[in-house]
Amino acid sequence: MSEFFAMGGRGFYVWMSYGITALFMVVEVIALTRSKKTVLKRLARMVKAEARGHS
Amino acid sequence: MAFKNSIAWYYFSSPKSFYPLAGRLIPWFWSLSIILLVVGLYMSFFVAPTDYKQGESYRIMFIHVPAAWMSMLIYLVMAGYAIIGMAWKLRMAEMMASALAPTGAMFTFLALWTGAFWGKPTWGTYWVWDARLTSELILLFLYIGYISLQSAIDDPRRAARASALLAIVGVINLPVIYWSVTWWNTLHQGASVSPTMEPKMASIMLTAMMIMTFAFWMYTIAVVLMRVRRIVLERESQTSWVKALVGEQVENSPAGEKQ
Numbered sequence: 001m002s003e004f005f006a007m008g009g010r011g012f013y014v015w016m017s018y019g020i021t022a023l024f025m026v027v028e029v030i031a032l033t034r035s036k037k038t039v040l041k042r043l044a045r046m047v048k049a050e051a052r053g054h055s
Numbered sequence: 056m057a058f059k060n061s062i063a064w065y066y067f068s069s070p071k072s073f074y075p076l077a078g079r080l081i082p083w084f085w086s087l088s089i090i091l092l093v094v095g096l097y098m099s100f101f102v103a104p105t106d107y108k109q110g111e112s113y114r115i116m117f118i119h120v121p122a123a124w125m126s127m128l129i130y131l132v133m134a135g136y137a138i139i140g141m142a143w144k145l146r147m148a149e150m151m152a153s154a155l156a157p158t159g160a161m162f163t164f165l166a167l168w169t170g171a172f173w174g175k176p177t178w179g180t181y182w183v184w185d186a187r188l189t190s191e192l193i194l195l196f197l198y199i200g201y202i203s204l205q206s207a208i209d210d211p212r213r214a215a216r217a218s219a220l221l222a223i224v225g226v227i228n229l230p231v232i233y234w235s236v237t238w239w240n241t242l243h244q245g246a247s248v249s250p251t252m253e254p255k256m257a258s259i260m261l262t263a264m265m266i267m268t269f270a271f272w273m274y275t276i277a278v279v280l281m282r283v284r285r286i287v288l289e290r291e292s293q294t295s296w297v298k299a300l301v302g303e304q305v306e307n308s309p310a311g312e313k314q
Contacts, residue, residue: 007112007114009110010110010112013173014114016172017118017169017172017173018118020168020169021118021168024165025274028157029278029281035285036281039288039289043298043301044301047301047305
């Protein structure tokens with residue numbers, strides 16, 4: 001197992017590459033999900049405010 | 056058939072009908088991407104043999120090459136949407152172009168990053184100003200320029216037009232990246248895979264690399280569709296269908312938390 005992570009002495013380079021790639025891809029998805037929620041919340045407030053304005 | 060297709064094309068070029076279509080497609084692209092990623096990673100680490108020259112560090116190739124390919128492919132598609140958006144004034148095409156940019160920038164950065172960490176054990180340096188690396192860095196600047204230009208202009212139509220122009224001019228950089236290794240004497244190695252030559256690597260390595268490429272590709276489509284849906288909501292927030300959609304969600308969840 002530790003032999004696998006050592007990558008023949010090149011573990012640092014291999015895992016820095018794979019690790020940062022994985023991190024970026026995961027963070028992109030999380031950021032997107034969050035920003036969509038934020039937009040929906042803002043639009044919901046707008047719709048509510050308009051509904052109040054009309055009644 | 057052609058007539059039917061052109062109707063479908065017009066139908067889905069309207070944000071109102073594209074929004075739910077994209078929502079239905081996203082889970083499929085996620086599933087494809089995850090399956091390909093699992094298979095691709097397994098092959099990259101456990102099936103592909105150790106390289107006789109580079110040892111284990113060559114395994115960086117299985118993400119480096121797909122990231123670099125995606126960085127160029129995304130730019131090409133982005134410029135294509137920018138042209139369509141400009142020529143036919145299609146809002147959906149403009150929004151697709153801007154939804155592609157951040158993911159394109161991410162893959163460009165990752166191509167440079169993984170390249171640096173592959174370069175160090177192979178060439179003895181993280182960075183060198185050779186034509187391939189420099190033109191890929193310019194691609195990153197083009198993406199960043201595109202994104203900043205869009206966020207700098209308030210009016211979305213004017214922002215789309217100005218940034219489309221930048222995207223189209225920047226296309227010149229793509230053949231420069233692609234052929235840089237042939238045109239100049241670079242430290243970066245020549246193409247290992249090209250349409251006109253027999254691949255210069257073991258077919259098991261090539262297969263793993265292609266699977267990883269398709270995994271990144273499906274990931275890109277899934278993420279871009281997610282982003283374009285958010286952009287549609289923002290840009291069409293004054294339309295009745297977005298208001299109705301948001302209104303429904305407000306009724307379903309009082310906190311407005313639900314997606």
